[in-house]
Amino acid sequence: MTTESLVPAAELQRNLPMQHQQQTLTLEQETNPWEAQAYRFDLAARKLKLDQGIWKVLRYPTRELIVHIPVCMDNGTIEVFTGYRVQHSVARGPGKGGIRYAPDVSLDEVRALASWMTWKCAVVNIPFGGAKGGVICDPKRMSQGELERMTRRYTAELIEFIGPEKDVPAPDMNTNEQTMAWIMDTYSMHMRQTVTSVVTGKPVNIGGSRGRREATGRGISVCCDEALKHLNLPVQGCRVIIQGFGNVGSNAAKLLAEKGYTIIGIAEFDGGLFNDRGIDIPNLLSHRARTGSVTGFSGAEPAEPHQLLTQPCDILIPAATENVITSQNAAQLQCRILCEGANGPTTVAADDILEQKGVFVIPDILANAGGVTASYFEWVQDRMGYFWTEEEVNQRLDRIMTDSFQDVISYSTSHDVNNRIAAYMLAIDRVAYTTKQRGIYA
Ligand code: NAD
Numbered sequence: 038m039t040t041e042s043l044v045p046a047a048e049l050q051r052n053l054p055m056q057h058q059q060q061t062l063t064l065e066q067e068t069n070p071w072e073a074q075a076y077r078f079d080l081a082a083r084k085l086k087l088d089q090g091i092w093k094v095l096r097y098p099t100r101e102l103i104v105h106i107p108v109c110m111d112n113g114t115i116e117v118f119t120g121y122r123v124q125h126s127v128a129r130g131p132g133k134g135g136i137r138y139a140p141d142v143s144l145d146e147v148r149a150l151a152s153w154m155t156w157k158c159a160v161v162n163i164p165f166g167g168a169k170g171g172v173i174c175d176p177k178r179m180s181q182g183e184l185e186r187m188t189r190r191y192t193a194e195l196i197e198f199i200g201p202e203k204d205v206p207a208p209d210m211n212t213n214e215q216t217m218a219w220i221m222d223t224y225s226m227h228m229r230q231t232v233t234s235v236v237t238g239k240p241v242n243i244g245g246s247r248g249r250r251e252a253t254g255r256g257i258s259v260c261c262d263e264a265l266k267h268l269n270l271p272v273q274g275c276r277v278i279i280q281g282f283g284n285v286g287s288n289a290a291k292l293l294a295e296k297g298y299t300i301i302g303i304a305e306f307d308g309g310l311f312n313d314r315g316i317d318i319p320n321l322l323s324h325r326a327r328t329g330s331v332t333g334f335s336g337a338e339p340a341e342p343h344q345l346l347t348q349p350c351d352i353l354i355p356a357a358t359e360n361v362i363t364s365q366n367a368a369q370l371q372c373r374i375l376c377e378g379a380n381g382p383t384t385v386a387a388d389d390i391l392e393q394k395g396v397f398v399i400p401d402i403l404a405n406a407g408g409v410t411a412s413y414f415e416w417v418q419d420r421m422g423y424f425w426t427e428e429e430v431n432q433r434l435d436r437i438m439t440d441s442f443q444d445v446i447s448y449s450t451s452h453d454v455n456n457r458i459a460a461y462m463l464a465i466d467r468v469a470y471t472t473k474q475r476g477i478y479a
Pocket residue numbers: 208209210211253280281282283284285286304305306342356357358359378379380381405406408409
């Protein structure tokens with residue numbers, strides 16, 4: 038049951054901006070990630086004086102797939118889940134981007150995430166385009182068997198659209214190494230041979246890369262180091278608050294603590310923690326592994342998760358989900374640096390407020406690009422059939438993240454724009470250049 042969406046071109050065209058014309062912000066643009074992405078894209082494209090034709094090409098996803106996935110549930114009934122895969126651009130290489138499972142997944146969210154992947158891969162200058170997938174489901178209420186059957190059928194529905202040279206999925210919210218192993222196996226069964234490079238974020242024993250699991254958190258820690266150097270601030274005594282203690286947030290917390298940062302706050306869904314003298318992250322990880330939650334940890338005071346975002350700190354790292362820093366709370370933020378671990382945590386309206394407050398923003402398409410960079414390393418290693426040590430992966434990752442941070446800062450200075458728009462401009466410039474060189478196939 039596979040249908041390619043017929044709506045996008047017509048539906049999206051209504052938002053085509055007039056070049057060089059100021060736009061006014063709508064409520065939709067504040068809360069809809071696709072509109073927010075398009076708004077920032079337009080702003081950067083306008084600053085770049087991007088050719089109108091290339092503007093249109095890059096503004097819309099290349100391909101959008103909607104699939105309806107029948108699954109036999111454990112109780113004997115059949116459920117049908119809706120899934121998406123959006124390929125925003127394949128100009129610079131195969132599509133690359135995660136798959137998320139959540140009840141509130143929408144086509145607009147997947148479109149936005151696919152576009153961000155295009156810009157992210159271009160910011161760190163790796164040879165991938167941008168893609169993203171999602172399935173509307175509630176994984177917390179599904180058994181492992183149900184998740185496996187849903188993942189395998191979703192993969193089967195996507196089979197002509199993914200592949201090492203076409204589109205390479207990876208984990209995202211509520212998907213993990215096991216999910217990637219099922220996708221790799223399903224794809225391999227269809228191809229009648231083992232194809233490890235069809236997905237990244239796999240377990241290490243079946244073609245995963247050492248260092249991939251920690252890579253997004255590691256990239257965040259490199260960006261924090263570089264930001265402190267840029268602002269002439271010391272690591273010692275640097276106080277950090279993190280929202281989300283999943284893959285990104287917990288690994289960022291661990292690595293930052295190892296480097297000497299003081300993690301004073303952790304905000305999770307079911308509760309928050311605060312300790313002015315610093316939370317012992319290895320102990321918190323053991324507590325979470327034992328109890329399944331950060332709450333009840335004896336090494337910190339309980340705190341209201343939403344209020345933690347506006348507590349005084351040097352670095353705030355939203356590493357959970359979209360739209361958590363909005364026009365409603367941006368003015369109350371008391372951080373010097375905002376390092377965006379999650380995709381799209383800050384709304385367009387909040388951008389302006391943060392700029393006025395002088396907050397140094399490390400935008401998502403730079404800050405969390407360590408994950409896709411290590412995914413690129415995994416894809417390279419799978420294709421070579423030769424695997425690097427963790428030190429080799431980390432060294433290469435640190436170099437790419439440091440260089441990319443410097444590229445964005447240079448662009449921001451030379452074009453007199455904030456870091457977010459600088460990152461978009463740098464990325465759009467690179468993708469536009471390749472698109473022009475390749476030409477438009479007729
Ligand atoms: P995850 O599912 O491992 O962790 C997310 C955590 O955030 C969970 O512990 C969840 O309980 C918590 N959370 C969700 N909503 C929250 C809220 N409103 N308040 C507080 N906590 C909340 O997911 P992840 O892989 O860590 O991804 C987190 C974000 O980072 C997402 O935006 C994802 O797209 C982005 N990202 C992830 C990677 C990666 O390599 N995993 C790479 C780049 C970007």
